[in-house]
Amino acid sequence: MNLREHMIRRQVSASVIQAINRIRCRHVTDDRGGCPPADVFIALPSGDQGDDILAAIRREMPGLQVVDWPFEPDGPKVHRRVAGTPHERLLTFMDNRAPGRTSMTAVARELGLKQDAKKDLQKNLRNENHRTTLALKALGVTYLSTGRGGKSELVKEAA
Missing domain, CATH: 1.10.10 (Arc Repressor Mutant, subunit A)
Known part of the structure; x- marks a missing residue:
């Protein structure tokens, strides 16, 4: 990976982390640094680029639970049943x-x-x-x- 690509991935990772934190999931609620739970849905690029961004997010947000999200950009395909000829x-x-x-x-x-x-x-x-x-x-x-x-x-x- 070249330096430019590496910098782009780091910038995207930082932007995503900032966006997640804006929903106040890092609002400390106890003396151990606990915070309220939050659900965040992110569509990351596939392949190495998405893997690198997710790894950076996990490094900066320990304890993060990641679950696959069956996301379809255009929604599920709907076949409209046409009545009559x-x-x-x-x-x-x-x-x-x-x-x-x-x-x-x-x-x-x-x-x-x-x-x-x-x-x-x-x-x-x-x-x-x-x-x-x-x-x-x-x-x-x-x-x-x-x-x-x-x-x-x-x-x-x-x-």
């Missing part, structure tokens, strides 16, 4: 929309459609006799497209 969800979505224009990008985002599913939906909407197109017409909704690769949207007329 894209056809049903589109009809419900457009039925509840106020009159006006809705871009297909907004529709795809709202329905949780990936790019391929969005293209499949647009292909179906270009077919005037497709069941989705016919059901939308019954709701006063028409599909407009400005050509290949152009902007496409659903337009809902006032009832």
Whole structure:
């Protein structure tokens, strides 16, 4: 490890120790130097860098108890269960929309459609006799497209 990296690790360690002490966990409560317990959650870098920082913290704070924390930066992966087919969800979505224009990008985002599913939906909407197109017409909704690769949207007329 070079001198610059060593200095960076020492600075990070000192900053973390100062931050921990700011929560008053080093507030002496008895004549033996005891202090109140405190829970501190720290996400350290992995590898040697994190190990060095933790070792420095342990040296400066004897009696520290370290417990692994199953931390996931973006939280646990949540799979949203989608109710109904894209056809049903589109009809419900457009039925509840106020009159006006809705871009297909907004529709795809709202329905949780990936790019391929969005293209499949647009292909179906270009077919005037497709069941989705016919059901939308019954709701006063028409599909407009400005050509290949152009902007496409659903337009809902006032009832």
